[in-house]
Amino acid sequence: MEGENLCSNSTSSGSRWNPTKEQINMLESLYMQGLRTPSAEQIQQITEKLRVYGHIEGKNVFYWFQNHKARQRQKQKQENIAYLNRFLHTTPVFPTYQNVVCSPYYVQPPQSDLGFYSQYSKVPVPLPGGFNTRIIPENIGKNKDKVIHPRSRNEEFDVISNKKWSNQETLDLFPVHPTGILQAKTGSPNSAENSTPSSPSSSENNCIFGHPFFDFLCGNGPYESH
């Protein structure tokens, strides 16, 4: 607990970077400030700053952000799902919002990258039940499968959506009993957490607001092929 700098590789030649507490604290601090994908310049500067605490290279900083971002995202996803489940299944009343709003559950995502652009932050999020069915008003109770097509997004409102709604089986994400609490905190990294590799996602759909549902839903026919 004392010699902090005994850091990592100072001794072990250097198999892998082993950050010191100070380094971690600072990196987390930056992350919290909103930094997500530092540019080369930023990495460089950060690295130099952190070097006073022990050996470190730019790539370590780069990887740290990559990993941290990805893992925070996973954690957040779990929490969000848990929250939603609780909401849908147990809360008769809603969090009223006036006091709440910034729900604790949703802290992470602020993705506002401070200085980066985040390529795509899509995280399909495997919804438990056979969700992702079709959301159109009409279908709201039924399901269909129609895959739409990818990439035709528009700036304003994306218009498309590609998803594959398959009817999956109900994952047990949603607890049967309302009493489930979100203790979450997964325990095993090993197992596959996201079993669904590619669930596509879609985007916002088009729906034409003037129309009574249907057309757009079902009638997605025309979309260009990219």
Added chain:
Amino acid sequence: MEGENLCSNSTSSGSRWNPTKEQINMLESLYMQGLRTPSAEQIQQITEKLRVYGHIEGKNVFYWFQNHKARQRQKQKQENIAYLNRFLHTTPVFPTYQNVVCSPYYVQPPQSDLGFYSQYSKVPVPLPGGFNTRIIPENIGKNKDKVIHPRSRNEEFDVISNKKWSNQETLDLFPVHPTGILQAKTGSPNSAENSTPSSPSSSENNCIFGHPFFDFLCGNGPYESH
């Protein structure tokens, strides 16, 4: 104020849904949690929950999310533009980050889908400088194309070590001394240093979460936690 339930169409036969305050509050709450494009199941459940406050159908929920998402996006876009303008025209220096970070301008993107996919929330955030170079470790210093190889990690760090990484000119993002105080740098921003659209500076923001903020930036002193 009194009869909340006089909700919508109770009177007008049913021309169109007229949400009650409670319904709106709840919908917004969900939206804030990150919900963007609820699945059919979710819509169904939400609808049932909200029904206690007045007439409502699944399609209403569906449309509400569609509209709300679109409108929020528009609003955000305007704000981003406004920010950029401010940034480009007035701030010579970089927001140091220490105080800044959670920029207000960039609030929207939180997109962490609860169960939705967020297509891409790209808001490229016009980075001023010509950042966005390449951040990969290899490149971090090197330029080239040496692609490292798959799994030959023993090799030491083939190419990756960043060597040339250091010759950049120091951007003044980070104060030179770890002990620096957070008075930000205000130094000289010459280059493109900005990658962070950050906040307007407002005043207080620093210490947030228990983290030291960039000590390293400002230099509050290293301390270890735990």
Added chain:
DNA sequence: GCAAATTAATGATTTATTCAAG
């Protein structure tokens, strides 16, 4: 109290996507 044996974290790589150019 150790140190081998397990398990949990997390650093480092690889692979797949996505989108923009050409």
Added chain:
DNA sequence: CTTGAATAAATCATTAATTTGC
């Protein structure tokens, strides 16, 4: 339609925690 840049997702591998037997 092809290719390259950028990065998210998945995976691999090593280190730190912890557990367990002595």
